[in-house]
Amino acid sequence: xxxxxxxxxxxxxxxxxxxxxxxxxxxxxxxxxxxxxxxxxxxxxxxxxxxxxxxxxxxxxxxxxxxxxxxxxxxxxxxxxxxxxxxxxxxxxxxxxxxxxxxxxxxxxxxxxxxxxxxxxxxxxxxxxxxxxxxxxxxxxxxxxxxxxxxxxxxxxxxxxxxxxxxxxxxxxxxxxxxxxxxxxxxxxxxxxxxxxxxxxxxxxxxxxxxxxxxxxxxxxxxxxxxxxxxxxxxxxxxxxxxxxxx
Amino acid sequence: xxxxxxxxxxxxxxxxxxxxxxxxxxxxxxxxxxxxxxxxxxxxxxxxxxxxxxxxxxxxxxxxxxxxxxxxxxxxxxxxxxxxxxxxxxxxxxxxxxxxxxxxxxxxxxxxxxxxxxxxxxxxxxxxxxxxxxxxxxxxxxxxxxxxxxxxxxxxxxxxxxxxxxxxxxxxxxxxxxxxxxxxxxxxxxxxxxxxxxxxxxxxxxxxxx
Numbered sequence: 251x252x253x254x255x256x257x258x259x260x261x262x263x264x265x266x267x268x269x270x271x272x273x274x275x276x277x278x279x280x281x282x283x284x285x286x287x288x289x290x291x292x293x294x295x296x297x298x299x300x301x302x303x304x305x306x307x308x309x310x311x312x313x314x315x316x317x318x319x320x321x322x323x324x325x326x327x328x329x330x331x332x333x334x335x336x337x338x339x340x341x342x343x344x345x346x347x348x349x350x351x352x353x354x355x356x357x358x359x360x361x362x363x364x365x366x367x368x369x370x371x372x373x374x375x376x377x378x379x380x381x382x383x384x385x386x387x388x389x390x391x392x393x394x395x396x397x398x399x400x401x402x403x404x405x406x407x408x409x410x411x412x413x414x415x416x417x418x419x420x421x422x423x424x425x426x427x428x429x430x431x432x433x434x435x436x437x438x439x440x441x442x443x444x445x446x447x448x449x450x451x452x453x454x455x456x457x458x459x460x461x462x463x464x465x466x467x468x469x470x471x472x473x474x475x476x477x478x479x480x481x482x483x484x485x486x487x488x489x490x491x492x493x494x495x496x497x
Numbered sequence: 498x499x500x501x502x503x504x505x506x507x508x509x510x511x512x513x514x515x516x517x518x519x520x521x522x523x524x525x526x527x528x529x530x531x532x533x534x535x536x537x538x539x540x541x542x543x544x545x546x547x548x549x550x551x552x553x554x555x556x557x558x559x560x561x562x563x564x565x566x567x568x569x570x571x572x573x574x575x576x577x578x579x580x581x582x583x584x585x586x587x588x589x590x591x592x593x594x595x596x597x598x599x600x601x602x603x604x605x606x607x608x609x610x611x612x613x614x615x616x617x618x619x620x621x622x623x624x625x626x627x628x629x630x631x632x633x634x635x636x637x638x639x640x641x642x643x644x645x646x647x648x649x650x651x652x653x654x655x656x657x658x659x660x661x662x663x664x665x666x667x668x669x670x671x672x673x674x675x676x677x678x679x680x681x682x683x684x685x686x687x688x689x690x691x692x693x694x695x696x697x698x699x700x701x702x703x704x705x706x707x
Binding site: 353417462478486 | 567568571572574575576577578579580581582583584585586587588589592593595658661662665666667668669670671672673675676
């Protein structure tokens with residue numbers, strides 16, 4: 251099949267960018283979206299042009315590195331990561347608009363590559379459990395109720411790709427934040443730092459310039475890991491409890 | 498935002514209930530209106546309760562508008578470069594119209610207070626000192642009924658998202674079942690309140706209440 255791509259090109263963080271149009275022919279429907287971009291870049295290389303920069307790493311949907319806005323949808327039309335999106339989701343002659351995540355907290359470094367360090371700094375502010383070094387404790391010494399484990403695991407499926415921020419009309423990272431708060435807050439090991447964690451992570455989230463949540467729900471529709479909105483309620487509940495208890 | 502919004506929901510629910518007294522006729526409606534002024538006497542002065550409620554509503558309004566403006570400003574600075582293409586997939590129409598819908602409601606409230614409380618405007622040109630007659634005279638004008646029905650549509654939309662959103666913000670929807678209940682509550686509150694308010698103007702326009 252043949253597709254027309256409208257891609258955001260921006261030489262570096264300081265320069266202005268613009269949409270450029272490219273045509274890619276002989277695209278197989280078995281190609282992943284990123285493989286199709288690889289084909290485009292081979293064309294561009296052959297013509298002596300600068301290839302389109304985009305992020306990718308594992309290409310199996312588990313690392314959270316890739317992430318493109320494709321035709322107005324974070325990670326494109328399927329509920330998965332960009333690397334696991336295949337060209338069979340498009341048809342011959344389609345025009346595909348490809349943009350980077352748009353968030354002032356995620357500055358564009360080049361073309362489609364953004365700096366998601368803001369999410370790392372939110373994790374550094376409190377998204378961890380402090381453990382003394384030494385030999386690992388016996389796993390069975392801390393019982394975890396099954397339902398709590400299930401909820402913690404499903405929240406832990408968040409790969410920090412930033413699709414929630416990209417999709418949110420407010421540019422909020424609340425789904426990411428809620429996933430981390432729920433993941434750690436459901437486990438016994440997460441309890442000692444539960445109050446300070448939520449206060450510090452929310453403060454860092456706001457400091458990074460993310461928007462406020464108005465419970466619109468675009469985030470959960472875009473999430474490749476289908477993190478539900480109730481993690482944001484959990485975040486709000488933990489924050490309320492922490493503030494009432496003077497953190 | 499959530500707390501002031503829930504106060505407004507309680508207020509509009511009581512206000513809607515009071516309006517339905519119009520179905521009881523002239524005396525039932527006017528007695529209710531007068532009772533609101535004498536409620537709590539003699540411990541409270543005349544209109545004492547009314548002013549306590551009014552002050553509460555003014556404080557809630559300031560909190561609600563200030564939070565909305567802060568969120569709106571944050572949303573603007575969080576994404577200064579807009580998308581060329583952006584689809585809405587997981588959001589309701591009501592959730593996307595909260596801000597402009599809120600402004601619409603604010604303008605309506607200003608008009609509504611001028612109409613029935615501060616200036617008392619009778620579009621038929623008749624007396625304005627009798628609450629029931631002012632109500633009937635007003636809604637016998639078709640354009641006035643349309644104006645109020647449009648405002649109630651805006652209120653219904655605002656309540657549909659606002660009810661669920663306030664429960665979510667207060668952290669009471671931390672499971673899939675609780676989320677479903679909150680969303681159903683949004684529908685119920687929107688339909689009962691906006692629908693209940695719409696009954697009186699419609700029944701006046703069609704001559705049932707006169």
